[in-house]
Amino acid sequence: xxxITLNHIVVGTYFAILLLxxxxxxxxxxxxxxxxxxxxKQHPPPRMPHPLPPVTVQLPVYNEIYVVKRLINAAINxxxxxxxxxxxVLDDSTDETAVIARQLVGEFQAxxxxxxxxxxxxxxxxxxxxxxEGLKHAxxxxxxxxxADFVPQNDFLLQTVPYFSDPLVGMVQGxxxxxxxxxxxxxxxxxxFLDAHFILEHCARYLSGRFFNFNGTAGIWRKxxxxxxxxxxxxTLTEDLDLSYRxxxxxxxxxxLPHIVTPAEIPVDIHAFKSQQHRWSKGGIxxxxxxxxxxxxxxxxxxxxxxSVFHLTCNINYLLVFLLAILAYPxxxxxxxxxxxxxxxxxxxxxxxxxxPIALYxxxxxxxxxxxxxxKLQYLPLLMALGIGLCINNGRGVLEALLGRxxxxxxxxxxxxxxxxxxxxxxxYRRFNNAVMTLIELGLGFYFLSAIxxxxxxxxxxxxxxxxxxxxxxxxxxxxxxxxxxQARSRRESDRQSHSSVALLKG
Numbered sequence: 025x026x027x028i029t030l031n032h033i034v035v036g037t038y039f040a041i042l043l044l045x046x047x048x049x050x051x052x053x054x055x056x057x058x059x060x061x062x063x064x065k066q067h068p069p070p071r072m073p074h075p076l077p078p079v080t081v082q083l084p085v086y087n088e089i090y091v092v093k094r095l096i097n098a099a100i101n102x103x104x105x106x107x108x109x110x111x112x113v114l115d116d117s118t119d120e121t122a123v124i125a126r127q128l129v130g131e132f133q134a135x136x137x138x139x140x141x142x143x144x145x146x147x148x149x150x151x152x153x154x155x156x157e158g159l160k161h162a163x164x165x166x167x168x169x170x171x172a173d174f175v176p177q178n179d180f181l182l183q184t185v186p187y188f189s190d191p192l193v194g195m196v197q198g199x200x201x202x203x204x205x206x207x208x209x210x211x212x213x214x215x216x217f218l219d220a221h222f223i224l225e226h227c228a229r230y231l232s233g234r235f236f237n238f239n240g241t242a243g244i245w246r247k248x249x250x251x252x253x254x255x256x257x258x259x260t261l262t263e264d265l266d267l268s269y270r271x272x273x274x275x276x277x278x279x280x281l282p283h284i285v286t287p288a289e290i291p292v293d294i295h296a297f298k299s300q301q302h303r304w305s306k307g308g309i310x311x312x313x314x315x316x317x318x319x320x321x322x323x324x325x326x327x328x329x330x331x332s333v334f335h336l337t338c339n340i341n342y343l344l345v346f347l348l349a350i351l352a353y354p355x356x357x358x359x360x361x362x363x364x365x366x367x368x369x370x371x372x373x374x375x376x377x378x379x380x381p382i383a384l385y386x387x388x389x390x391x392x393x394x395x396x397x398x399x400k401l402q403y404l405p406l407l408m409a410l411g412i413g414l415c416i417n418n419g420r421g422v423l424e425a426l427l428g429r430x431x432x433x434x435x436x437x438x439x440x441x442x443x444x445x446x447x448x449x450x451x452x453y454r455r456f457n458n459a460v461m462t463l464i465e466l467g468l469g470f471y472f473l474s475a476i477x478x479x480x481x482x483x484x485x486x487x488x489x490x491x492x493x494x495x496x497x498x499x500x501x502x503x504x505x506x507x508x509x510x511q512a513r514s515r516r517e518s519d520r521q522s523h524s525s526v527a528l529l530k531g
């Protein structure tokens with residue numbers, strides 16, 4: 025028997041990771057199957073309950089000077105009997121947002137609206153803590169939640185409240201729209217990501233009877249459901265995902281309404297986007313570690329359990345992609361020097377088996393939301409490259425969760441960017457990326473350029489598309505990070521000089 029060498033271990037690990045990634049990628053076929061199987065199963069909306077239940081609308085905010093006024097105005101304009109509508113501004117702000125919000129709430133109170141301003145002196149529990157504190161003072165039987173970057177349509181409550189005629193319904197989730205989808209290539213790609221999550225994943229899971237999650241905003245809860253499931257807890261960074269699974273484990277039914285669309289602002293800053301993705305990835309794994317054992321040992325069906333495992337562990341892919349990136353070049357060199365070129369056929373097969381489901385998945389999502397899906401073909405390479413480029417940022421979040429390392433809830437900055445002419449680069453709340461992480465991303469881009477050159481020299485052309493995708497992903501995310509950081513700092517320096525000049529003239 026031939027001895028197992030380091031070369032065997034490297035190549036074997038490389039293929040094991042590829043196979044595992046292919047399992048997660050082909051799981052998307054399962055989502056598509058469920059989506060098309062149950063697509064026509066949507067039931068007509070039930071009648072409005074009589075008497076109407078009182079509703080509390082919670083608006084959690086933290087340092088949102090650019091969008092807090094837009095948010096409160098949208099909540100005030102919600103159509104519902106005034107005597108049954110209660111609005112809470114849950115403000116943890118430490119800047120002038122608090123002044124703006126408090127003044128606006130006072131004006132609406134004077135005009136006869138039932139709206140309260142609750143300000144905490146600390147951010148204990150972050151968003152989950154603010155929601156839980158607000159729940160103590162909520163007057164409604166139903167609790168709607170809207171984050172600061174959302175602008176609910178005025179008929180949101182009239183469209184969602186009827187579903188609570190069923191006493192077992194604990195939560196109704198609407199779909200996210202995108203105010204600034206066309207702002208940049210980055211916002212276009214994020215919109216495609218989100219459309220697929222809502223239209224394909226949520227519809228497939230909801231209509232087939234699997235668990236799905238409240239997305240932290242643009243949804244409405246039965247207060248009794250929140251309380252009976254243990255309330256808002258802050259031991260994960262995804263309090264919404266955590267409560268969703270606890271509530272469904274307790275027997276509550278969730279409803280997803282894809283036709284109820286709440287417009288929202290997509291992050292335009294790559295650093296804000298990366299921070300958001302890091303939080304979601306880390307929080308998802310924290311929730312998996314917290315609840316998977318309870319889910320697997322529950323009395324729910326095996327279909328629910330399997331889908332829950334895929335759903336809650338999917339972010340592990342980012343760590344796997346990072347490991348794959350590290351091993352790709354050594355595995356390439358080993359197979360060439362050891363004469364194992366025949367193994368490259370497996371690379372090719374696994375590459376296409378993993379990438380085709382993703383491409384099909386996102387194109388179908390655009391067709392289903394009535395976007396010009398053929399036009400969206402141009403964004404597919406960027407979408408796939410961005411997913412790879414995020415593996416360091418998100419993989420770090422996954423690793424932190426697995427190691428039990430806790431971190432602060434970093435909210436995503438919002439700048440009220442609604443049209444292409446709007447600018448954000450000189451505004452507050454800019455989040456600069458970890459310079460070391462950006463350099464690692466840039467270094468991996470050059471690492472894969474070297475691998476591409478090596479493959480070309482030895483005529484291993486089957487590996488080139490795979491390597492190009494990795495190189496493009498790391499170069500894109502690192503270079504955009506560096507460019508945006510430089511532009512923002514240049515704009516800020518220019519603004520400081522302008523302010524200094526004005527002060528001198530006034531003096």
